[in-house]
Amino acid sequence: MKLIFAGTPQVAVPSLEELLRAGFTVCAVLTREDAPVGRKKVLTPSPVAAAAERLGIPVIKGNRIDVRVIDLIASYTPDVAAIVAYGGIVPGKALDLPIHGWVNLHFSLLPSWRGAAPVQHALMSGDDITGASTFLLEEGLDTGPVFGSVTETVLPTDTSGVLLERLSHSGAVLLAQTLDAIGQGRAHPVTQQGAVSLAPKLTLEDGRIRWQEPAVAVRRRINGVTPEPGAWTLLDGERVKLGPVTPRPEITELRPGAVETSGRRVVVGTGSGAVELGLIQPSGRRMMDAADWIRGAANQELIFT
Template sequence: MRVLFAGTPAVAVPSLDALIKAGFDVVAVLTRPDAPLGRKRVLTPSPVAARAAELGIDIIHASKVDAETTGRIAAAQPDVAAIVAYGGLIPRAALDVPRHGWVNLHFSLLPAWRGAAPVQRSVIAGDDVTGAVTFRLEEGLDTGPVFGTLTESVKPTDTAGDLLERLSHSGAVLLGQTLAAIDAGKAAPQPQSGDVSLAPKLGLDDGRLDWQQPALALNRRSRGVTPEPGAWTTLDGQRVKLEPVALRPEFKDLAPGAVRVEGKSVFVGTGSHAVELGRIQPAGKKMMSSADWARGLATPERVVFE
């Protein structure tokens, strides 16, 4: 079966590799254009583009699937299109090109967390279980009927990056199984059922920690926004980046945002009990341990995050 693969970030690469390993004929890859990265803003191919180049697969770079891009997709003559975090909408004209349609690997248990940031939103919400599904792509936002499902427990220390890494590999297996079932004429997608929740893309403000909130909410948020867009707070009007904070319920007498240093541990008060800082990156400096940061404070007992 001839497959068009659409994807952009690193989490899509295991799916591309899995399809190649399973013997599918990946005739082309659709991915976002090269993007400027780093301080020098060097144009860099997407992880999927880089992997496709290594594999010798034709690459279609497109930030938008317009008529020209649709024509290039049609010229590849795919039987089916597999899409994993491509990062753009697929219009009806392109959806109609493959005879078996488009199969989307989505990292949630649909209809929960429809949208661009399902894993991040799941962690922030405190879900105990999430997963991945393959479904037939439609013009609606993640509304199509489901081919297959897998579940994954959310560990208490999982960041969104940790969880997404595991799902990228288990989901790749699920995607391969789904395409094999379609090729064999045995796929039977079922309509989605259950409560709908939305997972819009995270912005910088989603990473800000409000110390008036309970410790558990701050723990979940700091894990859910790691690695991107990252947790942060402010000190003396400057943004300070933080790695995930840990729960420390034994400290209940700290005011929200107030800092306490005990040995090599740094605690911050919240709306309930304290949390412990992991690593911290003050404005203009590199990421460092909270203990190293605290050693540079003249009067840590007067430090209050805003």
């Protein structure tokens, strides 16, 4: 089958590469336009655009699937379109272009966590199992019938970045298998069943740590927002970024947000027990080990808010 591949971030690249390995003809790639990156705001192609150029595949760039993009897609007469984290809505006029429609790889077990940030919300909610699903795209938000799914155990140390990396590879195989089944006429999508939960895009405020929450909830929030939008708290009115933490339930005397040393550990009180800090980035400084940071703040009362 000839297919169009739509995707933008790094987590979509394994799917593009897997489809090529599986023998599919990727006639073009649709991705978002070059975006400013780094402190110097250098316009940079998306990871999918860079991969497509490396692989010699024509690239269509557009932040919206407008008339221009629709005409370009139509010119390739694709049999099917595969979409992985493209970052834009596929309008009704584009949905009918491929013979077999658009097949979306979504990083959750639908209908759980429909939306832009499924892995982040799964971690923040404390899910033990998550996964990836392929489904037939329709105009509703991740509502289409499901072709198949793979599951993934959530580890206590998983951040959204780490878990997405694993899912990007297992999901890529699932996507190739789904498209192969469609090409052979063996695919039979099933209407989604079960409780629906939504996973909207996270904001900067979602990354703010609530020290009054139990230690396990603090850890889940930090894991869920790492690396984006990032976990943070305030110290003397200035924003401080934090890396993943480890619960220390045996330490119970600290009030929420209070920072102390315990042996060689730097611990912070929560609503139940404490957590041990790993990495910390004070305002205007680099990310560093919490033990190095605390030495520079000796004899100060430290309270995160």
